[in-house]
Amino acid sequence: MPVKPVHVGQRIKRREDPRLIRGLATYTDDLKLHGMLHAAFVRSPYAAGRITGLDARRALARPGVAGVFSSDELRGRVGPAPCTAILPGMNHVPYPLLADGRVLYVGQPVAVVVARDRYLARDAALDVEVEIEDRLAVVDPEAALAAGAPKVYEELASNVCWHQPPEPNPRLDELFAKADGVVRLRLVNQRVAPVPMEGRAIVAHWEEGPQKLTLWSSTQTPHGAKQQVAMCLGLPELRIRVIAPEVGGGFGCKIPTYAEECLLPWLSRRLRKPVKWTETRTENLLATTHGRGHVETVEAAYTKDGRVTALRARTIADVGAFASMLGAAIPTFTHLLACGPYAIQAVSWEIVDVYTNTMATEAYRGAGRPEAAYVIERVMDEVARALRLDRVEVRRRNLLAKDVFPYTTPTGATYDSGDYEAAVSKALARFDWERSLAERDRRRAAGELVGVGVATFTEICGLGPSTGASALDRRGTWESAELRVEPTGAVCVMTGVSPHGQGQETAFAQLVADAFGIGLDEVTVLHGDTDVVTHGVGTFGSRGLVVGGTAVAMAIDKLVAKAKKIAAHGLGTTPDRIDFSGGFFTRPGAEVRLSWGDVALAAHLWNDPVPGEEPGLEAVARFEPPGTTFPFGVHLCRVSIDRDTGEIALERFLSVDDVGNVVNPLLADGQRLGGIVQGLGQAWCEQVRYDESGQLLTATLMDYAMPRAAMFPRIELDMTCTPSPLNPLGAKGIGELGTIGATPCFVSAVLDALAPCGVTHLDMPLTPERVWRALRDAGTSR
Amino acid sequence: MKIRVHVNGEAQAADVAPRLLLVHWLREDLGLTGTHIGCETSLCGACTVHVDGRAVKSCTLLAVQADGREVKTIEAMGEADALHPLQTGFWEEHGLQCGYCTPGMIMSAAELLAANPSPSDAEVRHALEGNICRCTGYQQIVDAVQHAARLARERRA
Numbered sequence: 031m032p033v034k035p036v037h038v039g040q041r042i043k044r045r046e047d048p049r050l051i052r053g054l055a056t057y058t059d060d061l062k063l064h065g066m067l068h069a070a071f072v073r074s075p076y077a078a079g080r081i082t083g084l085d086a087r088r089a090l091a092r093p094g095v096a097g098v099f100s101s102d103e104l105r106g107r108v109g110p111a112p113c114t115a116i117l118p119g120m121n122h123v124p125y126p127l128l129a130d131g132r133v134l135y136v137g138q139p140v141a142v143v144v145a146r147d148r149y150l151a152r153d154a155a156l157d158v159e160v161e162i163e164d165r166l167a168v169v170d171p172e173a174a175l176a177a178g179a180p181k182v183y184e185e186l187a188s189n190v191c192w193h194q195p196p197e198p199n200p201r202l203d204e205l206f207a208k209a210d211g212v213v214r215l216r217l218v219n220q221r222v223a224p225v226p227m228e229g230r231a232i233v234a235h236w237e238e239g240p241q242k243l244t245l246w247s248s249t250q251t252p253h254g255a256k257q258q259v260a261m262c263l264g265l266p267e268l269r270i271r272v273i274a275p276e277v278g279g280g281f282g283c284k285i286p287t288y289a290e291e292c293l294l295p296w297l298s299r300r301l302r303k304p305v306k307w308t309e310t311r312t313e314n315l316l317a318t319t320h321g322r323g324h325v326e327t328v329e330a331a332y333t334k335d336g337r338v339t340a341l342r343a344r345t346i347a348d349v350g351a352f353a354s355m356l357g358a359a360i361p362t363f364t365h366l367l368a369c370g371p372y373a374i375q376a377v378s379w380e381i382v383d384v385y386t387n388t389m390a391t392e393a394y395r396g397a398g399r400p401e402a403a404y405v406i407e408r409v410m411d412e413v414a415r416a417l418r419l420d421r422v423e424v425r426r427r428n429l430l431a432k433d434v435f436p437y438t439t440p441t442g443a444t445y446d447s448g449d450y451e452a453a454v455s456k457a458l459a460r461f462d463w464e465r466s467l468a469e470r471d472r473r474r475a476a477g478e479l480v481g482v483g484v485a486t487f488t489e490i491c492g493l494g495p496s497t498g499a500s501a502l503d504r505r506g507t508w509e510s511a512e513l514r515v516e517p518t519g520a521v522c523v524m525t526g527v528s529p530h531g532q533g534q535e536t537a538f539a540q541l542v543a544d545a546f547g548i549g550l551d552e553v554t555v556l557h558g559d560t561d562v563v564t565h566g567v568g569t570f571g572s573r574g575l576v577v578g579g580t581a582v583a584m585a586i587d588k589l590v591a592k593a594k595k596i597a598a599h600g601l602g603t604t605p606d607r608i609d610f611s612g613g614f615f616t617r618p619g620a621e622v623r624l625s626w627g628d629v630a631l632a633a634h635l636w637n638d639p640v641p642g643e644e645p646g647l648e649a650v651a652r653f654e655p656p657g658t659t660f661p662f663g664v665h666l667c668r669v670s671i672d673r674d675t676g677e678i679a680l681e682r683f684l685s686v687d688d689v690g691n692v693v694n695p696l697l698a699d700g701q702r703l704g705g706i707v708q709g710l711g712q713a714w715c716e717q718v719r720y721d722e723s724g725q726l727l728t729a730t731l732m733d734y735a736m737p738r739a740a741m742f743p744r745i746e747l748d749m750t751c752t753p754s755p756l757n758p759l760g761a762k763g764i765g766e767l768g769t770i771g772a773t774p775c776f777v778s779a780v781l782d783a784l785a786p787c788g789v790t791h792l793d794m795p796l797t798p799e800r801v802w803r804a805l806r807d808a809g810t811s812r
Numbered sequence: 813m814k815i816r817v818h819v820n821g822e823a824q825a826a827d828v829a830p831r832l833l834l835v836h837w838l839r840e841d842l843g844l845t846g847t848h849i850g851c852e853t854s855l856c857g858a859c860t861v862h863v864d865g866r867a868v869k870s871c872t873l874l875a876v877q878a879d880g881r882e883v884k885t886i887e888a889m890g891e892a893d894a895l896h897p898l899q900t901g902f903w904e905e906h907g908l909q910c911g912y913c914t915p916g917m918i919m920s921a922a923e924l925l926a927a928n929p930s931p932s933d934a935e936v937r938h939a940l941e942g943n944i945c946r947c948t949g950y951q952q953i954v955d956a957v958q959h960a961a962r963l964a965r966e967r968r969a
Contacts, residue, residue, distance in 0.1 A: 043903055050911030051899040053846015053886035057912065060845035149831070227850045227858055227912040227946050278848070278912030279946050311851040531909030531947050700906045700952055707949030731855040731944070739937040739950040768949075 037540035037550060041696035044536045045550065055276040058231035058246045059308040066233070067096050069294060069307040070151035072141040072158045073316065074133035077167035077387035077724020078180065081131055081160065084141060089154040094146035096301050098158060101130035108296050111289040111352075112258035114503045115359035120192040120383075123183050125352040127262075127289040127296075133162060134182060134351035135387050136724055137316030139289060144297055144305055167387035167724035171348035172325060174384045182351055182385040191349050192358050194365070194381035196342070202376035205340035209331035213412040218793040219401045221323035221348060221718040222711075223734055224394050228278020229314035234294035235304040243295050244271045249287070250280040251568030252528055256560045257504040258287035259295055270295075274558035277530030281708070282393035283319045284530075285570050286355035312729045320718050321394020323348035324361065324401045330409040336417050336424045338409060341368055344380040345401070350390035357391050358383045363398025363490065369439045370406040371450045371488040371662055372428040377440045387724045393570060395708055396489070396769040403487045407774035410486075411781065415790070421778065422463060425486045426454060436755075443490065445660040446754050446762075448688070453750045454486060457664035457686040460748055466668060474786060479671040483779025487771045488662035491763025492576030492756075494655025508654040509573065510565050511581035513542070513589055515647035517634040519627035520552040526566020527578035528558045532765065533697040534574050538582050540693055541759075545586040546626045547613015565652075572763030575693060577655055580757040584651035592647060593629045599640040600624055600632060659754045661762035663687035665706075665775035671783050676802025678714065678780060684746040685771065690754045690762035698764055703745055705768020711737035712769070713776040717795050735795075784808075815879040819844070820888035828875045835859045837875035838885060846886040846915050850944070857943030860916035861885050867923035869942075886915035889922070897963040898922055898956070907956030909947035917943050921957045929965060933958070 049055040086098035110124035129140045140160050145151035166180040173179055174189040182189055206212065226248075233246040243265065249255050252272040260267045277284065290307060298305045309318065328343040347361040365379040414424040430437055432449040439445070458464075466482050473480045496506025510526035521542050527534060539553040556562050567577075594605040597615035601608065601624060609616050615624045624632075629647075632638065636645040667683040685706055692698045715735035719727040728734040753760030773794070780796050781789065787808040792800060816825050819842060828837055838844045838861070847870060850858030854869035861870045862884040890896035898918045901907065908914040917940065924931060924939035931939065936957045937950065945953060 044906065046911070047903045047908060048892065050908055050914055051895070051902050051918070052890065052892070053844070053915045055911055056845070057848070059849070060839070062840070062843075148836075149829070225946055227856065227910065227944065228848070229850075277910065279910040281946070308849075311853065311856075531911070533909070696906045700909055700948060703949035703951045704909060704947045705949070708946070730853050731851045732853060736856075736944050736946070737949075738944065739940045739953070740934070742937075742950060744933065744954075745949065745951055 035544045038544050038693050040694065042536060042540060042694055043696065044533050045539060046533065046535045057228055057276045057278055058233055058248045061233050061246055063233065063235060063304040066304040066306055067144045067146065067301060068148040068151040069297060069305050070143045070148070070155040071139045072143065072155050072160060074129060074136055074138040074140050074162065076133055076162050076164040077136050077169070079133050079162040079164035081129060081133060081140065082163050083161035085159040086141065089143055089157040092150065092154050092157070094150050095154045096144045098141055098143050099297065100141040101126055101128045104128055105130060108263055108292065111292060112262060112287045113353050113355055114500065115353065115356045117192045117358055120358060121186050121190060122353055123186070125289070127293045135389055136726055137313070137389060142293060142297065144301060169386055169388060169720045169722060169724050171323070171346050171384040171386055174386050175346070175382065182387055189385045191353060191383035191385050196378045196380040199376055199378050202340050202342065202378050205376050206331045206342070209339060210334040211332050211416055213330045213332065213409060213416060215328050215408055215412060217326045217405060217408055219322045219324040219326065219404055220794055221320050221391065222394065222716045223315055223320050223718050224281040224283040224318070225314070225734070225736060226279030226281055226283065229309040229311060230284065230288065230290065230318055231308040232291055232294045233304060233306045234298040236295060236299040236302070238302055242269050242271065244273065245291065245295055246273045246275055247291055248277045248284060249274050250284040250528055250530065250570050252558050252560050253505065253526065253566045254568055255287045255291055259292050262292040263296060271561045274528050280530050281395045282321060282397055282570065285393050286319060311731060315729050315734060316726055317389060319354050319357070319390050319392030320350070321391060322401060323391045324364070326401065326405050328405050328409060330413065332413045334417070336413055336419050336427045338372060338374055338413060338428055340376040341374060342378045343368065343405065345382070347381065347383050348386050348388065348391060349383045350386060350388045352390050354390035354392040356393050360391070360393060360398040364401040366441050366443050367399045367402035367490055368406065368441050370403060371430055371448065371486055372406065373430050375440060388720055395705065396766040397571065399489045399766065400709070400770045400773055403485065403770045404774045407485045407487065407778065411778050421484050422454070422458065425484065426451070429454070429486065444657055445488065446657060446756050447752050448488065448660060448662055449750065449752050450486060450662060453662065453664045453686050453688055456748060456750055457666055457684060460686070461666040461684045463666065479673060479783045480668070481779040481781065481783025482666065482668045483775045483777070483782060485665045485771045485775035485778060488660045489766060489770045490658050491572035491661055492655050492659045493571050493573065494577065494658060496654060505567055506654065507567065508652045509567050509577040509581045510563070510650070510652045511578065511585045512563070512650045513585045513648060515589065515630045515633065517631050519546065519548060519630035521546060521548070523553060523555045523582060524563045525555060525557045525578050525582065526563055527569045527574045528566070529569050529574060532569060532574050532701070533694065534578065537575060537693045537697060538579060541579060541582055542586065548626060572765040575759065575761045576659055576757060576763045577653055579693070579759055579761060581651050581653040583758050584653055585649040588649035588651060589647060592643070595643055596629050596632050596640050597624050599638070655756065657756050659690065659756055659762040661687065661689045661764065661767060663767055663771050665771040667775050667779050669779040669783055671780070671801060673805060676798035676805060678796060678801065680710070680741065680743055682743060684748070686748045686750065687767050688750045688752050689764045689767070690752060691760035699747055701764045702747060702768055705766060706745055706772040707737050707742060709769035709772030710776050713773045713794050713796060715795050715797060813876050815876055817878045818882045820884055830874070830876055832875045833871060834873040834875045834878050835870035838870060844885050844887055848912055848915060850912065857916040857920060858913050860919040860943065862919060867920045886918060889918060897960040900963060901956040901960035905952050905955040905959050907948065907953045913943060913945045917945065917953060921960065925961055925964060929961060931961065
């Protein structure tokens with residue numbers, strides 16, 4: 031009989047926090063190595079052009095400057111920058127570590143200066159004279175597809191990076207022919223910036239004696255970085271150690287291995303000194319990957335009772351000036367999740383990845399799924415409007431029933447489990463949807479602009495199995511865990527995920543402590559060091575607990591199996607007759623028992639050897655997900671709008687999510703609240719803007735509007751629980767729910783508020799200016 | 813230029829370049845790396861420290877401007893066995909995830925609670941307008957500050 035969990039399921043405060051709240055944690059920029067030099071980049075001021083000259087003499091003349099390097103020193107020796115998502119048929123152009131003969135976007139590194147201190151390095155970088163013959167840039171992805179548009183790469187026939195043509199689908203054609211109506215939408219899912227509060231930071235230290243590179247990097251994927259840097263530099267993997275120390279947020283932009291991460295090791299090796307580079311916020315906005323950047327056009331066929339039967343859509347995805355690690359593949363997730371939680375029968379989805387003279391786009395919290403949810407939720411609202419039906423009612427008519435799982439969508443996704451109606455019922459009851467509508471109508475009658483919004487959604491977490499991985503990835507979608515038991519019974523967990531705020535040092539300790547009946551203080555969780563954790567994949571795609579946690583659970587099982595053999599030997603019986611629970615090994619009918627600590631000590635002491643066994647107690651496991659998990663949720667909100675200014679007030683927001691089983695509700699709340707605000711940020715204020723010549727207009731936090739504390743009411747949270755059958759924890763993943771559900775929910779509410787004025791469409795972000803202009807154009811702002 | 817600054821209660825004398833930012837002096841010369849840099853333009857608040865008891869953004873203050881003043885950083889807010897109420901609040905309420913903004917949040921919130929020991933949630937949110945957090949969505953930060961306010965009131969009572 032398993033005993034009631036002591037720690038799992040509890041709101042346990044984080045074990046990470048003591049170092050963080052006292053300012054004692056070590057982020058990459060906090061490192062100071064003996065003799066360390068500082069790098070500063072010379073970046074392109076033009077979005078497109080030919081490099082005609084580079085003069086570093088003035089920079090090199092400054093005392094303390096160790097070197098200035100350009101592609102002349104790199105060509106043929108090192109590079110190109112890593113890219114793993116080279117899709118079949120993709121027009122891939124290798125991206126050099128430093129611009130080679132041409133520049134492709136504003137902010138592209140052209141040269142690097144290395145100097146004694148960071149002030150000097152920046153001064154010297156300003157001294158480097160780069161001559162660029164600039165030419166016409168192309169910034170808008172739709173314009174980039176037009177005949178005669180300037181080309182990002184002259185050697186390519188067009189700006190198309192990759193094309194997934196629409197497949198002939200007779201079933202789809204039939205559903206459209208039979209439809210009672212068709213809604214058509216063109217939706218811009220604007221380019222946004224991830225803005226982790228810690229930007230990228232790198233310290234590379236090549237040690238000539240042991241011939242070893244240690245690379246500290248603010249990354250979500252230290253093992254990926256190790257392999258990519260090894261390939262880029264032609265160094266054996268065994269000579270590289272990558273450490274992700276404390277990492278100040280990622281949100282997707284720290285998944286890729288960047289040119290700078292390959293270049294700094296090369297510089298350190300060349301100069302025989304440790305080299306540090308910490309990006310400025312402007313560099314972060316210029317040259318750290320962006321997210322989204324889609325234009326979706328969709329046609330949805332529906333029946334007169336409000337059932338959406340078929341979707342025909344096209345994504346134009348702005349991949350930027352080069353294909354980042356995963357960038358070109360992100361829209362395939364939009365296609366995969368096209369149906370959301372709805373029983374749609376046929377889908378055709380064309381994807382056009384387009385090069386533009388802008389920074390590359392990459393995974394950003396949700397990575398393709400927020401775009402999908404935004405499309406289908408806007409479709410549901412449009413169908414409701416066309417049929418004069420309640421927006422929740424339309425969704426209810428389309429939701430998959432709880433008895434259909436596992437359910438395979440027409441796009442090929444297999445949903446593991448779900449009970450969407452339960453979540454909807456719970457959310458409606460708590461929000462009191464009917465009363466909210468009545469209250470809205472009452473306030474409208476009094477002259478206010480008030481709206482309520484809804485989104486019902488599902489998403490894809492814990493990607494797997496690895497059959498989709500390519501050789502370029504060098505690793506699959508599994509995750510690793512290693513447990514080492516000390517003679518005292520304390521357990522060291524080494525996980526291949528690389529948490530940077532998610533709290534796995536706590537959550538995994540909860541799993542382990544309960545498994546062995548020990549205290550949380552007897553567990554330590556190590557991560558983010560490739561010499562400590564031999565193999566791993568990393569933290570992204572809401573996979574930490576689902577995949578990484580399951581690997582821990584598997585390693586626990588292996589340890590228990592061996593411990594039972596040791597206990598059976600000590601108790602004079604066979605392992606199958608040993609019961610282990612609450613930290614004690616017992617033999618049925620016998621009073622004598624052994625504690626977890628007794629067995630741990632016996633395993634190390636080995637003075638009473640167990641025949642056929644090795645001394646010690648440790649286990650390694652890798653979890654290969656048999657499929658992906660599909661958490662889901664319902665978000666409801668209410669907004670009001672100031673007619674005179676266009677300012678939106680978010681009055682209420684409710685999130686009812688289902689993430690399967692929860693290990694730590696306190697951390698789960700944090701993931702959801704943070705995601706919701708980030709999702710609302712995209713809907714409300716955030717946008718990366720370039721001008722027509724490719725100059726970045728949002729290059730500081732003065733210009734790039736981040737969500738701030740006073741914008742939000744107290745967000746209400748509730749849950750339902752439908753465990754995933756795909757892993758023993760029953761977990762589904764949580765990190766990206768907010769950015770998937772909150773964004774369309776907010777837009778739904780704002781468009782509802784503006785509906786009485788005749789406004790039926792707005793693109794994000796819903797800034798006061800945009801709302802005010804819509805009201806003015808509708809002629810009702812006064 | 814020669815400066816004398818009391819940092820976390822200790823007298824420090826240094827000869828610094830006129831353009832050296834206070835945050836770089838604290839982090840790189842004094843090793844006080846708990847104060848972080850998030851934007852270099854005083855918009856994100858990660859670098860917030862106290863100068864003569866006021867919360868200021870140390871990324872846009874020169875080290876020489878701190879001459880003759882008292883500077884307090886996150887490292888001096890509490891000890892392992894005697895945390896500042898705000899440190900306790902942030903820990904108890906899960907007011908941090910990646911932790912990068914946290915020291916600045918705590919320094920800004922400390923200024924608020926010194927002036928207003930019983931703030932409303934709206935007052936907390938207003939006081940933290942100059943501090944950006946990308947992870948938490950702010951709600952648990954508000955809870956953390958309110959937790960600290962309660963603790964501080966209890967300690968005084």
